[in-house]
Amino acid sequence: MSIKSRLRHLERNIKPKRKDPVQEWRERVKRNEEMESLEPAIAEGDLQACIRYCQLCEENVVDRTFSYRNVYIKVAAMNEGYEPRYEDETGIDVWYHNLKATYKYLKEKVKVPKTKEPVLKVWQSPVE
Numbered sequence: 001m002s003i004k005s006r007l008r009h010l011e012r013n014i015k016p017k018r019k020d021p022v023q024e025w026r027e028r029v030k031r032n033e034e035m036e037s038l039e040p041a042i043a044e045g046d047l048q049a050c051i052r053y054c055q056l057c058e059e060n061v062v063d064r065t066f067s068y069r070n071v072y073i074k075v076a077a078m079n080e081g082y083e084p085r086y087e088d089e090t091g092i093d094v095w096y097h098n099l100k101a102t103y104k105y106l107k108e109k110v111k112v113p114k115t116k117e118p119v120l121k122v123w124q125s126p127v128e
Contacts (some may be wrong), residue, residue, distance in 0.1 A: 033057055041100050043091050045120035050102035059103045066096040094123040 035056050041049035049128035069092055070084075101118035108115045 043123040047121040
């Protein structure tokens with residue numbers, strides 16, 4: 001066996017198989033679009049939407065997103081032209097509550113299959 005053929009054999013059989021970067025990017029975009037489409041249903045307290053979102057996204061990502069709560073409130077207030085009110089409950093608060101309750105429910109359901117479904121909040125936009 002020549003050196004070239006041995007090298008080709010090694011490259012083909014030893015290199016870790018990796019997805020095509022373009023395919024990975026397309027899958028990530030598709031996943032993000034699905035997650036965005038679930039957000040209104042999560043704010044309305046839809047358990048199935050919350051479960052699907054939890055399947056697509058890790059809990060630490062949700063926690064990290066919620067850590068920017070005040071930034072979201074400030075930007076929304078600036079865009080609408082009013083003073084930010086950080087103490088009021090917002091849509092992101094309801095979103096976070098529903099997802100955290102769902103993560104907890106899914107963890108408990110693994111241990112106890114007859115776990116009661118969580119009580120999810122429904123976002124009510126303030127009337128001004």
